Amino acid sequence: xxxxxxxxxxxxxxxxxxxxxxxxxxxxxxxxxxxxxxxxxxxxxxxxxxxxxxxxxxxxxxxxxxxxxxxxxxxxxxxxxxxxxxxxxxxxxxxxxx
Amino acid sequence: xxxxxxxxxxxxxxxxxxxxxxxxxxxxxxxxxxxxxxxxxxxxxxxxxxxxxxxxxxxxxxxxxxxxxxxxxxxxxxxxxxxxxxxxxxxxxxxxxxxxxxxxxxxxxxxxxxxxxxxxxxxxxxxxxxxxxxxxxxxxxxxxxxxxxxxxxxxxxxxxxxxxxxxxxxxxxxxxxxxxxxxxxxxxxxxxxxxxxxxxxxxxxxxxxxxxxxxxxxxxxxxxxxxxxxxxxxxxxxxxxxxxxxxxxxxxxxxxxxxxxxxxxxxxxxxxxxxxxxxxxxxxxxxxxxxxxxxxxxxxxxxxxxxxxxxxxxxxxxxxxxxxxxxxxxxxxxxxxxxxxxxxxxxxxxxxxxxxxxxxxxxxxxxxxxx
Numbered sequence: 001x002x003x004x005x006x007x008x009x010x011x012x013x014x015x016x017x018x019x020x021x022x023x024x025x026x027x028x029x030x031x032x033x034x035x036x037x038x039x040x041x042x043x044x045x046x047x048x049x050x051x052x053x054x055x056x057x058x059x060x061x062x063x064x065x066x067x068x069x070x071x072x073x074x075x076x077x078x079x080x081x082x083x084x085x086x087x088x089x090x091x092x093x094x095x096x097x098x
Numbered sequence: 099x100x101x102x103x104x105x106x107x108x109x110x111x112x113x114x115x116x117x118x119x120x121x122x123x124x125x126x127x128x129x130x131x132x133x134x135x136x137x138x139x140x141x142x143x144x145x146x147x148x149x150x151x152x153x154x155x156x157x158x159x160x161x162x163x164x165x166x167x168x169x170x171x172x173x174x175x176x177x178x179x180x181x182x183x184x185x186x187x188x189x190x191x192x193x194x195x196x197x198x199x200x201x202x203x204x205x206x207x208x209x210x211x212x213x214x215x216x217x218x219x220x221x222x223x224x225x226x227x228x229x230x231x232x233x234x235x236x237x238x239x240x241x242x243x244x245x246x247x248x249x250x251x252x253x254x255x256x257x258x259x260x261x262x263x264x265x266x267x268x269x270x271x272x273x274x275x276x277x278x279x280x281x282x283x284x285x286x287x288x289x290x291x292x293x294x295x296x297x298x299x300x301x302x303x304x305x306x307x308x309x310x311x312x313x314x315x316x317x318x319x320x321x322x323x324x325x326x327x328x329x330x331x332x333x334x335x336x337x338x339x340x341x342x343x344x345x346x347x348x349x350x351x352x353x354x355x356x357x358x359x360x361x362x363x364x365x366x367x368x369x370x371x372x373x374x375x376x377x378x379x380x381x382x383x384x385x386x387x388x389x390x391x392x393x394x395x396x397x398x399x400x401x402x403x404x405x406x407x408x409x410x411x412x413x414x415x416x417x418x419x420x421x422x423x424x425x426x427x428x429x430x431x432x433x434x435x436x437x438x439x440x441x442x443x444x445x446x447x448x449x450x451x452x453x454x455x456x457x458x459x460x461x462x463x464x465x466x467x468x469x
Binding site: 007008009010012013043045046047048050051052057058059060093094096 | 132133134155156157158159160161174177178179180200
């Protein structure tokens with residue numbers, strides 16, 4: 001199972017705790033993890049990726065193992081520690097405002 | 099016992115205010131969707147327990163929520179607003195053409211007869227419809243064929259903010275879009291044409307009488323006389339007696355004819371309400387006095403309504419969707435401000451009370467009359 005930390009507003013929307021676990025078959029990438037997340041929690045569709053383009057929404061960030069994966073391809077493999085469940089993928093609402 | 103339910107959308111959530119027919123004591127429920135922008139909530143005229151809400155943030159995008167129990171519980175429904183076919187382009191700030199991009203839902207207009215059918219006005223401007231209670235949304239794309247390539251975003255975005263359904267003719271729909279104008283369909287949305295003859299925008303458009311480009315802020319109608327429309331334009335308060343074919347100015351003695359909302363009394367089709375704002379550069383009431391102006395002559399002659407409203411040092415705005423009326427025998431009038439106040443009048447505007455003091459900035463106010 002892949003562990004995913006999701007931000008406050010999405011926890012409220014999906015009625016979950018801070019961290020959720022989702023199953024991913026095959027390669028563990030941002031795309032496959034978000035696909036699994038949206039399959040488990042359909043109300044999250046459109047909140048992390050743009051509905052039309054399926055790209056990351058501008059004010060969403062992806063962090064894992066101390067690295068920023070926000071600007072890498074959605075098909076880039078995530079670190080082994082995420083794939084093994086040792087570490088979480090963090091979906092973060094970017095700092096924005098004053 | 100009859101009463102009212104006031105649906106308030108704010109920058110940081112939705113609030114539901116209920117009262118009996120006296121409209122003196124209010125019960126406050128909320129915030130719903132705390133922390134999210136709620137551009138609009140509206141109940142179905144066919145089933146008052148069915149309410150739809152537009153929920154969004156810059157971070158997480160657009161959601162649509164639906165309640166089947168009068169706003170006590172909510173369920174997210176469909177949030178995919180895909181333009182029909184290749185979206186095409188519209189005019190951009192620099193004069194170039196820019197692709198249509200969905201940003202948010204500004205308003206939700208439920209069908210007058212079917213709780214599962216709702217129209218949505220979105221930014222970038224387009225009209226969508228659901229017929230399955232919000233699960234799926236389909237665009238009525240012909241609207242954008244009404245010279246859409248000439249539309250340009252105003253300061254608030256290129257938003258479709260007004261949808262009026264004719265209660266006597268299910269095929270007739272009016273829409274209004276900031277900095278694009280007013281449009282009418284007589285065939286259920288299959289075709290559209292501009293409904294702007296008579297509008298003049300001397301300071302905003304190179305051709306002041308062009309068919310599209312007028313910054314319409316809101317339009318209202320009385321259900322008993324759907325061919326009569328009242329419009330608050332960027333500047334100018336206007337009236338049409340022929341379903342938008344021709345417009346004439348009715349600003350009369352208003353202290354300013356700039357403003358955002360306009361409303362019609364529930365039982366007096368010639369009684370209308372506006373909230374004058376100083377100017378397009380200064381979005382607050384003239385002289386720091388919050389005054390609703392009422393005309394009982396269908397325009398031209400206006401009286402200031404001030405009893406219970408702040409008459410000094412008031413610098414709030416009232417946004418286009420933030421005024422509504424109830425249909426109780428003594429018509430109630432309601433509006434919300436960017437300062438977070440919600441004001442109510444249980445007597446057609448003669449006297450006002452503050453029913454909420456300190457909400458987040460109010461984006462929309464709608465009222466359901468509960469019998």
